[in-house]
Amino acid sequence: MRSNIKELPAISINGVYKSFGLYENKVDALKNINIEIAQGEFLALCGPSGSGKSTLLNILSGIDKPSEGYVLFLNKLLRDLPETDLATIRSKHLGFIFQFFNLIPVLNAFDNVFYPLVLNGHFDAKSARERSLHFLDSVGLADLRDRKPGQLSGGQQQRVAIARALAHEPQVVVADEPTGNLDQATGEAVLDLLLKINQQTGTTFIISTHSTQLKERAQRVVEIRDGELAYDSAQ
Structure with missing residues (x-):
């Protein structure tokens, strides 16, 4: 019998609100966010700085909890x-890629991928x-595995970070x-790699970005403004 598990969304965000502070200091970071993200999407x-993108990433990753609603x-x-x-x-199921790589500087490329797995x-x-x-090898760095982050370019460091995020074969990155x-050129190469891995x-892949090129090439674009869902290309 065919399983229905793969037909379920990877992530379903339902009526999510997130507030910080109390009374006159209360700030509503997210307001009634409803999004379903399909497996393989x-x-x-997108959205300007302070729009709530990082807050939403933290909530859908289980790092933070919503004030209302559920994931x-x-x-x-x-x-x-x-x-x-x-x-x-x-x-087990999530991989994380960061803007500033977050590699351990005293470890070489291999060990930066190896030790988190162990x-x-x-x-x-x-x-x-x-x-x-x-x-x-899949990110093109097999020959540079013995180099430490300080001996790698920014693009190469990000490729190590991508390998680290993918090595446990998460369902969501x-x-x-x-x-x-x-x-720009290095960013384009990294984007090409992420799209290739997705395919x-x-x-x-759920990617917070200001990159116009990434927005143009993504399968789906969701925009958050002032904590609210302002645009969803799937709707």
């Missing part, structure tokens, strides 16, 4: 889960080694301005 999350992540209701279960979901407890050393080599710290693996 490549979504660009279903792979059909699991995040608000009902203890932090230990949320941490397991993040380590430390999360889901892989033994042999499997982690094989995965690290495979994913560094969340990226916060992954090309924001790169020059080859069916991994869901």
